Amino acid sequence: MTRILFVGDIVGETGLAYLEACLPELIRVVGADFVVANAENLDLTPTSGGCGMTPPSLRRLFATGIDLVTGGNHSFDAPDQSVHDDVRVLRPLNSAPGAPGRGAGVIVKDGLRLGVINLASRTTLPHVDEPYPAMEAQLAAWAEGGAVDMVFIDFHSESVMEKMALAFAVAGRAVGVVGTHTHVPTCDTRILPGGTAYVSDVGMTGPGDGLQGYCEAQFIDAIRRGVHPGPPQRLAPGAIELGAVVITVENGGAVEIERISPRFLQ
Ligand SMILES: [Fe+2]
Ligand SMILES: [Fe+2]
Numbered sequence: 001m002t003r004i005l006f007v008g009d010i011v012g013e014t015g016l017a018y019l020e021a022c023l024p025e026l027i028r029v030v031g032a033d034f035v036v037a038n039a040e041n042l043d044l045t046p047t048s049g050g051c052g053m054t055p056p057s058l059r060r061l062f063a064t065g066i067d068l069v070t071g072g073n074h075s076f077d078a079p080d081q082s083v084h085d086d087v088r089v090l091r092p093l094n095s096a097p098g099a100p101g102r103g104a105g106v107i108v109k110d111g112l113r114l115g116v117i118n119l120a121s122r123t124t125l126p127h128v129d130e131p132y133p134a135m136e137a138q139l140a141a142w143a144e145g146g147a148v149d150m151v152f153i154d155f156h157s158e159s160v161m162e163k164m165a166l167a168f169a170v171a172g173r174a175v176g177v178v179g180t181h182t183h184v185p186t187c188d189t190r191i192l193p194g195g196t197a198y199v200s201d202v203g204m205t206g207p208g209d210g211l212q213g214y215c216e217a218q219f220i221d222a223i224r225r226g227v228h229p230g231p232p233q234r235l236a237p238g239a240i241e242l243g244a245v246v247i248t249v250e251n252g253g254a255v256e257i258e259r260i261s262p263r264f265l266q
Contacts (some may be wrong), residue, residue: 001250002112004152005032005260006178006187007066008243011041011213012235016057018205018242022262023064030246030260034107034114035066038154038180039089039211040074041206049077050231058083067107070118070122072156073125075101077231092120092156095135096127101210104138106148115148119166121157124181131155131166139173150174150249156181160200161222167198175254176247178202183212185243193252203243210236 005027009018019037027035039061041051053076059068074092077086078097083089085102093103107114117138119131129193135153137205142148151174157163158181165175172194179186192198206213214232222229246261 002034003148004034004036004114004175004176004247004249005030006152006154006202006245006247007035007037007099007205008202009041009072009183009204009206009213010061010184011204012044014240015204015206016042016060016211018240019064019066020058020060023066026244026260027065032246033109033112033241034225035068035153036068036107036116036152036154037061037205038072038110039069040072040156041078041204042069042123043078044232044235045078046231048079048231049074051091052077053083054078054080055083056143058086058089060131060215062088067109068116070116070154070156071178072118072120075205078140084108090116090118092125092128092131093118093128093138094120094131094200095100096129103134113148113171115142117150117151117153117155119155121155121159121162122265123162124156132169135166135170139170146243150252153177154180158182160186163200163252164198167192168195171196172253174263178245178255183243187259189245189257191257195249197245197247197254198256199245199257202245203241205238205242205244206237207238208241209238
């Protein structure tokens with residue numbers, strides 16, 4: 001039996017500090033073998049793209065026990081792009097050919113190899129390529145060389161229909177397809193034919209009393225004025241919200257996907 005823990009979009013210092021305090025214990029309690037997290041909102045960079053990841057925050061995040069991080073539309077927000085030199089940092093695989101970094105990676109634990117693919121949809125990131133060709137090419141490359149034992153996909157998209165369709169398209173070929181980006185957790189955890197765990201959106205890990213982890217005022221103001229809200233300026237206040245799922249894999253296929261809430265630590 002293998003367990004994969006996935007933590008949804010980590011928002012700012014609030015989310016990072018929470019994981020520093022709680023993730024090692026959570027990993028132990030759920031018995032996670034592999035730990036993956038979406039970190040596109042790890043930092044607040046209001047003078048550049050708004051979010052993204054910085055090297056100091058990533059160092060702290062990896063110290064909590066996370067093996068690899070994925071990204072999305074905010075992957076390139078931070079001014080320092082050196083984070084993409086780290087093989088543990090993924091950005092969407094279907095990004096432009098000249099984009100820094102990589103969209104797929106392999107985690108090896110006790111001889112078991114988990115291939116992770118990060119994808120983004122064109123409704124979320126209009127300038128990326130269609131996700132299917134990039135995904136199929138990566139799956140074919142891994143299959144040909146026998147390079148991985150299991151495949152896990154983070155599909156970053158605004159659209160439930162797109163996320164669900166892609167999950168069905170790889171049902172039986174990936175042990176998990178999880179949706180990210182909306183920061184809103186959905187309750188449709190399910191196992192698709194062939195043993196593929198699925199959820200439309202894992203939700204976020206960050207401060208709960210705002211809009212997607214940020215203060216809502218700038219967004220309301222922008223919508224009223226009919227302009228783009230620009231980069232987030234402030235984190236929201238409030239108690240932490242934990243968006244996470246754990247997937248149990250047996251004999252090469254997922255048999256269970258369960259939401260994780262702070263009650264696991266009580
Ligand atoms: Fe996003
Ligand atoms: Fe996000």
